Amino acid sequence: MSDIKVRAKLEGNETVVKCLMNHPMETGLRKDSKTNELVPAHFIQEVVCKWKDQVVLTAAWSGGVSKNPYLSFKFIGGAVGDPVEVSWKDNKGESQTETSQIA
Amino acid sequence: MIDAKRRILLKGSLAAGSVGVAVAAGLLTPRLVLADWNAAAFESKDVSAALKGLLGSDAMETNDAVVVKAPDIAENGAVVPVTVETTLSDIAYIAIIASGNATPLVASFALGAAAMPFVSTRIKMGKTADVIAVVKQGDKLFSNAKNVKVTIGGCGG
Numbered sequence: 616m617s618d619i620k621v622r623a624k625l626e627g628n629e630t631v632v633k634c635l636m637n638h639p640m641e642t643g644l645r646k647d648s649k650t651n652e653l654v655p656a657h658f659i660q661e662v663v664c665k666w667k668d669q670v671v672l673t674a675a676w677s678g679g680v681s682k683n684p685y686l687s688f689k690f691i692g693g694a695v696g697d698p699v700e701v702s703w704k705d706n707k708g709e710s711q712t713e714t715s716q717i718a
Numbered sequence: 719m720i721d722a723k724r725r726i727l728l729k730g731s732l733a734a735g736s737v738g739v740a741v742a743a744g745l746l747t748p749r750l751v752l753a754d755w756n757a758a759a760f761e762s763k764d765v766s767a768a769l770k771g772l773l774g775s776d777a778m779e780t781n782d783a784v785v786v787k788a789p790d791i792a793e794n795g796a797v798v799p800v801t802v803e804t805t806l807s808d809i810a811y812i813a814i815i816a817s818g819n820a821t822p823l824v825a826s827f828a829l830g831a832a833a834m835p836f837v838s839t840r841i842k843m844g845k846t847a848d849v850i851a852v853v854k855q856g857d858k859l860f861s862n863a864k865n866v867k868v869t870i871g872g873c874g875g
Contacts, residue, residue: 673830
């Protein structure tokens with residue numbers, strides 16, 4: 616079980632995928648208000664989105680993407696019930712994957 | 719003979735020690751494992767260096783077929799919704815740049831064969847600036863920008 620929420624919906628011939636990930640997305644430039652020390656960088660660097668076995672979108676991110684990132688994209692060719700997989704990797708080597716079916 | 723062995727032992731422990739120091743100093747952080755993350759482009763301090771690092775060129779043409787959707791006024795710079803869409807075909811890459819940020823390149827997207835030239839996400843903006851979207855078609859770059867006013871405190875000023 617991962618913290619990624621993936622929703623894929625068929626609209627005409629387009630599949631619209633919306634996902635929400637849980638991640639602090641620290642840039643490494645922010646100071647902790649109490650200790651006045653820099654909060655170490657911790658952000659998602661790569662997101663890979665697959666439809667069946669085909670990679671539809673590969674995103675590379677910096678810490679400039681908002682906390683708990685939202686990502687939406689569209690692709691052509693999906694059918695109801697096809698699996699859509701979203702996975703991310705961050706700069707600390709952590710990763711998560713979630714699969715959902717096109718509705 | 720004894721002295722020679724002692725030398726080798728000393729050398730060995732010194733080498734092991736320096737690796738330990740490098741790890742402790744953060745020189746060998748796990749980010750190095752992710753070789754395909756373009757550190758040079760994402761850590762660039764200006765827009766043209768970031769684009770050269772990412773897409774190999776900063777020679778881009780403004781094109782109204784590239785649509786950047788973002789609010790005119792963002793009350794909270796930490797969460798600015800941005801959507802990039804284009805009617806151009808055969809787009810391989812979409813990059814989102816917040817020109818006022820310390821490291822302007824925010825996100826880049828490599829589109830697969832089935833993907834439509836559309837991405838939507840939320841970005842952080844340090845101050846009022848242009849959000850620039852750059853799309854790559856063949857070896858040409860097209861861009862468009864949208865100014866977003868960031869009002870921390872949210873009083874619309």
